[in-house]
Amino acid sequence: MGMNGLPQDGVDLAITYRTFATREAAGHCAIYETLCLGVAGDPELLARIGTLPLPKRQPNLLLASARWHGGPMDSYPRFRAWVLENWEQVATTMAQRRTQTNEAARMDTIQPVLATLPQPLALLEVGASAGLCLYPDDPNVEVVWRAGIDLNPLSVANPDDVRWLECLVWPSQPHRLQRLRQAVEIARRNPPLLVQGDLNHDLDPLVEQAPKDATLVVFHTAVLAYVQPAQRVAFAAKMHALHGHWVSNEAPGVINDVVAPPGLNVLALDGTPVAFTGPHGQVFQWI
Template sequence: MDAHTSRRYHAFADWARSSSPIYAEWAEGIAGDDELTELISRLGERRGQPNLVFAAARWAGCGLEPFAVWRDRLVAEWDSVASITAQRRTQTNEVGRCATLLPILSRIDGPIALLETGTAAGLCLYPDRYAYEYSSPAGEGLRTIVPAGPDAVRPLLRCRIDDPEALPENLPDIVWRAGIDLAPIDVRDADAVAWLETLIWPGSVHDDRVGRLRAAVEVARADPPRIVLGDILDRLPEVAAESPPDATLVVFHSAVLLYLDADERRRFADLVSALSERVGRRVVWVSNETAGTLPEIDGRMPRGVDSTGSFVQTVDGVPVALAGQHGATYEVSPFRS
């Protein structure tokens, strides 16, 4: 048995247990399986991610069956599964995260130029074109925000927010939007969009995510985003320089830096911090990443705050909120002095 893979899948099982029982069962089964841990270890760190392996298995025809049944199918289809992990990436492009981005964007003086690093299909580049419902942690309705125009395909993003003062007042004035990605996804490519759907975890709490994704794809297809192919460490300055000079440039990302090593994360943070001087105007850096991504962020966290299961949202390197990984929750109270 490969011990590292076993620990990795045990940890994933703990993470998935509350929202995707079948993924938790698969992960637990793999963690205790000599043959499967060895097979997965040969894929390497990136290709052996549970999210990717499970999506690849589903793409290869392994159904949502109990582990004992699913295991036999996985082994039988292993060559196909391994090939898929080499060809594809975990680009979930969760549009619900816009609900936790909006409280920040609505407070930035416009017009805004929006640049996302690690953008996948660019679905999070349209926060001004989605509808939102904010409620209290107890479920009391607090605010609904709906853009003008037809709403036939517009996704509705719901978010529980713990402080009414953090509610966004309106939609941002976005005049330019672009993204950078190592493997951009074309929203007009039905196969690529189907893969995005496959990356959504099975489980009742995730069912709404499929509908949101499909609606967001329709929004993006009506006005396809500009996505630049390349490494964010190489392309960020030149793409940022293309943004309109009279707009506030906002660089943002969610669950991207975990795919970089420590040195690359440091380079990225330094790169974004120097952008304002390079482009000659204000740049706002909004980050949604897990704790442990950058040591200076961890050092600024209020004592006793438990960020398990959430992103730590920062603005210009300062923690301001806990953002639910799929956009369902937004907590600012722990950061209010």
């Protein structure tokens, strides 16, 4: 189990795109639902996508890369023709970029748990992207230090990085685009500490920088599905030994095997599931 739409060894790519269309995009983005169903039934385009390394075949990555280069989204025939004609530049962007969706609303699903912890907090996000999820607005949550680690941290001061984040916001969701732009402005006024590194090998030095008089909270959302199972186990062991708290917000089966409602993640505190959440912060349900 894991995130819908992540390519996996032994799973036909057509199934990956069809699953993303029906379980992720359906009911949330009709444009992406239509386009991914089209890709799922298109052997020629699937063959092109299949020439990329496995992690780079992801639907979100294809769609965002097409948008980055101005590809049409209004119909599958036009999208297909444009992608095939411009495949070289689309494939180059897919190879160079990552799906680093930095949905600030994910903090809405984490801060109810943060509010139960001893204040003030030192927040450290794993897979932080540009760090836009490091700014809770709950008055019961006091943050005195915020930092993040990412294999490829993005900067709100870099216009290309911000434009890529905008391309990762699904079309027909203007509220998410507005929220992203507001979060970017907040981060520009009060930039977080972001470092480049691996969650298992490079996290400890950042942990050591957290103020000792604050409660350390290491958290992540939709990150560990991109990590190999053995590395997930190693990371979980590191978190259980942490002098602080660990908040994970991942798809069912990535960390916890709790059966969640369709399309929802499992939010856990120190490894214990406490709530179900929407992948873009749109749902929060205490268990």
